[in-house]
Amino acid sequence: MAVPHYMTSGMGGIRSAGDLVARMQFSKNMKIEKAKEYVAKKLGISTLEIADEHIMRELREELKIGVVTGVPGAPRGIAAKMNIEKLLGIKINSCEIFRQKTKG
Amino acid sequence: MTQFYTRMGDGKRVLMTREQMINDLQAGMADAADMGGVPDLSSNELEMILEIITDRNRVVGVEPGNEVVLTYDIGQLDFTGDNGNSGNGVDVGRLESALLHERALAADTFELAHADYSIKPVKPIISNEMQTMEQIQQQITVPYFYGAMPNAGLYYAPDGPYGNPADLMREFKIEEAMAAAELTADHLARDIEYVATRMMSAGADGFNFDTTASAGDADFVGTLKGAGALRKACPDAYIMIGMAGESVMGIHGSIEYDGSIVAGTYPHQQVKFAQKAGANVFGPVVNTNTSKSLAWNLARAVTFVKECVNVSDIPCHVNMGMGVGGIPMCETAPLDALTRCNKAMVEIAKVDGI
Numbered sequence: 132m133a134v135p136h137y138m139t140s141g142m143g144g145i146r147s148a149g150d151l152v153a154r155m156q157f158s159k160n161m162k163i164e165k166a167k168e169y170v171a172k173k174l175g176i177s178t179l180e181i182a183d184e185h186i187m188r189e190l191r192e193e194l195k196i197g198v199v200t201g202v203p204g205a206p207r208g209i210a211a212k213m214n215i216e217k218l219l220g221i222k223i224n225s226c227e228i229f230r231q232k233t234k235g
Numbered sequence: 236m237t238q239f240y241t242r243m244g245d246g247k248r249v250l251m252t253r254e255q256m257i258n259d260l261q262a263g264m265a266d267a268a269d270m271g272g273v274p275d276l277s278s279n280e281l282e283m284i285l286e287i288i289t290d291r292n293r294v295v296g297v298e299p300g301n302e303v304v305l306t307y308d309i310g311q312l313d314f315t316g317d318n319g320n321s322g323n324g325v326d327v328g329r330l331e332s333a334l335l336h337e338r339a340l341a342a343d344t345f346e347l348a349h350a351d352y353s354i355k356p357v358k359p360i361i362s363n364e365m366q367t368m369e370q371i372q373q374q375i376t377v378p379y380f381y382g383a384m385p386n387a388g389l390y391y392a393p394d395g396p397y398g399n400p401a402d403l404m405r406e407f408k409i410e411e412a413m414a415a416a417e418l419t420a421d422h423l424a425r426d427i428e429y430v431a432t433r434m435m436s437a438g439a440d441g442f443n444f445d446t447t448a449s450a451g452d453a454d455f456v457g458t459l460k461g462a463g464a465l466r467k468a469c470p471d472a473y474i475m476i477g478m479a480g481e482s483v484m485g486i487h488g489s490i491e492y493d494g495s496i497v498a499g500t501y502p503h504q505q506v507k508f509a510q511k512a513g514a515n516v517f518g519p520v521v522n523t524n525t526s527k528s529l530a531w532n533l534a535r536a537v538t539f540v541k542e543c544v545n546v547s548d549i550p551c552h553v554n555m556g557m558g559v560g561g562i563p564m565c566e567t568a569p570l571d572a573l574t575r576c577n578k579a580m581v582e583i584a585k586v587d588g589i
Contacts, residue, residue, distance in 0.1 A: 132321070133313070134340060135573050140301065140302055140303050141303070141343065142303065142305070144341045144342045144343045149304060150344070153344045156515065156516060157378060158473065163303055182299070199337075208375055225373075225439075228372075
């Protein structure tokens with residue numbers, strides 16, 4: 132199911148900006164067009180380009196928001212999500228809990 | 236006369252003419268409009284579905300720029316599960332499965348799931364689930380939910396503490412059956428709050444209530460109350476409520492949520508309840524009729540879902556699995572049918588996700 136759905140209409144997750152658009156849908160109840168516009172504006176590219184792997188692969192590494200291929204040293208997981216929080220201007224629950232746990 | 240390869244609702248490949256498909260498209264649409272009291276599709280929209288179905292290519296896709304967000308049910312069980320869930324029977328760990336979905340299967344979101352994928356059996360092992368959620372959240376980047384079916388059926392005899400409404404009704408104990416359903420709804424809501432708030436404290440992005448109302452109207456009310464309690468306790472939780480069927484079965488018949496009876500409601504009415512409960516995303520379902528063609532099922536599904544999307548204030552991620560959303564009812568959904576249904580839902584019903 133996952134592969135044919137992705138190939139037909141999926142944004143591609145961290146191959147492009149699918150996770151970022153999903154976060155805006157869930158955190159702000161944004162419908163797809165509005166969520167894409169919000170993310171595109173934050174990334175400084177067009178709504179067509181946010182689903183373009185060629186553009187997003189480099190941009191994600193530059194912004195340190197998680198890349199799909201294995202790049203030693205490139206943030207993933209909680210580190211990438213902390214950068215996503217700053218990029219999108221939202222709070223992410225796992226990051227909040229991580230911060231609480233690391234408070235002195 | 237030119238014929239096109241297409242599918243029946245059970246997945247069987249058949250040949251149909253353009254005229255036969257047009258007739259089925261109109262009949263499927265009319266069935267949805269009549270049952271749900273929703274508007275017909277326009278002639279242009281029916282023509283678009285026809286164009287998608289009669290495409291000569293094996294696989295079709297949306298135009299660049301029309302991509303949508305994908306959400307998932309059953310979590311890692313699509314790898315580990317048996318054929319009942321169209322699972323592959325590959326005993327991979329939950330961390331590996333989550334990261335494979337993120338990094339190899341292009342998932343926009345994913346979720347953690349219990350092997351029984353229901354709220355009730357999570358309770359005794361909640362600490363185990365919380366630890367796994369904490370660990371996976373350290374490594375995963377995409378939004379990562381905890382997912383489970385409300386599955387109110389587990390609260391009825393012989394599996395649970397309350398009388399089984401189906402048995403009680405057979406004995407004409409109608410009031411007892413209704414009382415059992417009401418007690419179940421409240422118990423389910425309490426269990427949802429218990430499980431969901433703990434998963435949020437372990438770092439979950441949110442909760443996916445999957446196959447909601449599978450046990451009828453009390454299941455739906457219990458889920459809505461539980462989701463409402465989660466929203467109150469965790470204002471920033473990502474909440475997704477996905478349905479089990481196109482219409483809510485009236486096992487109780489008159490149980491209400493926020494002053495309205497939920498039994499017999501269709502997707503464009505269900506979404507309003509989900510919104511009130513605090514959901515961020517709603518997952519409409521339209522069931523597939525195995526005796527009808529892909530054209531009939533797809534036109535019917537698009538008619539229902541388009542109206543749901545139209546009236547909704549929150550994003551809608553339509554359910555597009557085996558036997559829902561126009562897709563044939565079989566374990567291994569044919570690629571040609573699946574991609575056609577997906578494209579039609581995105582470009583005609585204008586869903587926000589799948």
